[in-house]
Amino acid sequence: MKLFSLTAHEILDLLKAKKVKAEDVVSSVKERIDSVETRVHAYARVFETREIASEGNENLFPIPIAVKDNICIKDNETTCASKILKGFKPPYDATVIAKLKGAGAVFTGNANMDEFAFGSSCETSCFGPTRNPWDLERVPGGSSGGSAAAVAADETIWAIGSDTGGSIRQPAALCGVVGLKPTYGLVSRYGLIAFASSLDQIGPITKDVRDSALLLNIIGGYDENDSTSVDTPAKDYTKSLISDIKGIKIGIPKEYFIEGIDPEVGLSVKAAIEQLRSLGAIVKEVSLPHTEYAVATYYITATAEASSNLARFDGVQYGLRSIPKEQRKNPIVDMYEETRNQGFGLEAKRRIMLGTYALSSGYYDAYYLRALKVRTLIKQDLDKVFGDFDAIVTPTSPTTAFKIGERMDDPVSMYLSDIYTIPANLSGIPAISIPCGFSKNNLPIGLQIMAKAFNEEMIFKIAYTYEQNTGWHKKRAGI
Amino acid sequence: MISEKDVKYVASLSRIHLNEEEAKPLAKDLEKILNYVAKLQKLDVKQIAPTSHVLPLNNVFREDIVRPSLTQEETLNMTVDKMNGSFKVPKVIE
Structure with missing residues (x-):
């Protein structure tokens, strides 16, 4: 058994029993990166030095971890996979990084991502695409595609990503790993470079459900540096890892099994739902009538917020500065406009412009304000179901991993990859994706479980019960 | 419905210079x-x-006490051009 193929909790057991040393684990993962990274390209940058500060301290987690390239690590280049942040070295640690450092984490590198998390395939990265470890011709999903691919290819033990419309769960599904988007406000976003502030959330990408709970224990909790952080009592999520879902009420939204879903995904997810029923859950069909408006609502609100958040990249304080050779408007405006022309890729430009349009005079009411109102309807749909049900179970993504290049020329078809994951962001609730089977051509399929805000325990309980009774998570990408 | 002229207008609101081949x-x-x-x-x-x-959060405040923050030097370290403790930029007024 190679150490790099283990989960964090398996490694912690070995460390406690003094059967391995942290440095053995770290060098095993390094060797693995050296042997597969040129094919997978999961990382924006791999760290050369890996400090192990925790040797001998049993309370620490000296586990190798990959960090998405939009989460600030002090004095380490952090770029959101964008040319506009080339050379940017944050002068502070994100709160999740400070917590991980406190827990003895060993950082393997910055995971690749779609530029500024704008994408569902990892193809918009300025570093070039990440490849899916299950099939190198296919995308790993996105935007946290590098984090998910690194975990699936055993190039790290676990990883953190961020999720604005599905950016943790969709790549986790496409790479056959476990990805959790926690409740909005549970994990501090201080030091996460913002995309859409009312939606963004940091979360774990891991090889199994126990690791997801362990990593959430480390990164979760109140932070006064994030004004959207919610002051809730600390929980030990591993206590929810009980294989028993008897009597738990699960709703299955009928609107999630209609047009556009790959039949193999539909069959796998339906089989998983039957399994949950046979394990004792009470499963009933429910309705989320505004589902078909979720993607449109999201692309207005998220791009509007992004256009505002990304206004800070103007060449003045950090990152790229580019000045055109000839004067166009006036010297400073020319600098702003040329810096942003050179620094942003095509999808970033598309989204900033869409958001600007939706917020502009004459269109604000018709687009932005209307989308905020439809967001209310989508949230009300979910609240209503959660009045009677403990959880909602759905597919994570309508398809398995698609081919690199396949959707790059059609933004709308790319956006529809997030159709099942977006409602959890719009309503702030937690949701997980866990493996629930494979297609005929051996591509992973993900099952999404959503619960009420701050009820991650329910998600972990259902996910753990399903995982322990099926074992899909044990199948590894044969790279 | 959306003309190249509209795109150029939105691009200018977004402070993005578009190359000709990108607008269409x-x-x-x-x-x-x-x-x-x-x-x-x-x-x-x-x-x-x-x-x-x-x-259900609004107006999250903290006590108004002075705390350490980034120094002027740390802040200016990230820019490509600085002068006399300030960010240096191209001319703003002709």
Whole structure:
């Protein structure tokens, strides 16, 4: 058994029993990166030095971890996979990084991502695409595609990503790993470079459900540096890892099994739902009538917020500065406009412009304000179901991993990859994706479980019960 | 519906200089996306309050006490051009 193929909790057991040393684990993962990274390209940058500060301290987690390239690590280049942040070295640690450092984490590198998390395939990265470890011709999903691919290819033990419309769960599904988007406000976003502030959330990408709970224990909790952080009592999520879902009420939204879903995904997810029923859950069909408006609502609100958040990249304080050779408007405006022309890729430009349009005079009411109102309807749909049900179970993504290049020329078809994951962001609730089977051509399929805000325990309980009774998570990408 | 002129106007609001070859495909893309999001117009939302934020939080304040923050030097370390403790930029006024 190679150490790099283990989960964090398996490694912690070995460390406690003094059967391995942290440095053995770290060098095993390094060797693995050296042997597969040129094919997978999961990382924006791999760290050369890996400090192990925790040797001998049993309370620490000296586990190798990959960090998405939009989460600030002090004095380490952090770029959101964008040319506009080339050379940017944050002068502070994100709160999740400070917590991980406190827990003895060993950082393997910055995971690749779609530029500024704008994408569902990892193809918009300025570093070039990440490849899916299950099939190198296919995308790993996105935007946290590098984090998910690194975990699936055993190039790290676990990883953190961020999720604005599905950016943790969709790549986790496409790479056959476990990805959790926690409740909005549970994990501090201080030091996460913002995309859409009312939606963004940091979360774990891991090889199994126990690791997801362990990593959430480390990164979760109140932070006064994030004004959207919610002051809730600390929980030990591993206590929810009980294989028993008897009597738990699960709703299955009928609107999630209609047009556009790959039949193999539909069959796998339906089989998983039957399994949950046979394990004792009470499963009933429910309705989320505004589902078909979720993607449109999201692309207005998220791009509007992004256009505002990304206004800070103007060449003045950090990152790229580019000045055109000839004067166009006036010297400073020319600098702003040329810096942003050179620094942003095509999808970033598309989204900033869409958001600007939706917020502009004459269109604000018709687009932005209307989308905020439809967001209310989508949230009300979910609240209503959660009045009677403990959880909602759905597919994570309508398809398995698609081919690199396949959707790059059609933004709308790319956006529809997030159709099942977006409602959890719009309503702030937690949701997980866990493996629930494979297609005929051996591509992973993900099952999404959503619960009420701050009820991650329910998600972990259902996910753990399903995982322990099926074992899909044990199948590894044969790279 | 979306002309190249519209795209250039929105680009200038967004402070992005577009190369000529980018404007045309972007006009097409934006039109496609706007056609897709037009489905929101079908819903009656007159009586619905907007949700800009999902948490029941507002006006999060802390005690007004001075704490250490980034120094001027740390802040200026990140820029490509600085002078006399300030960010240096091209001329603002002709």
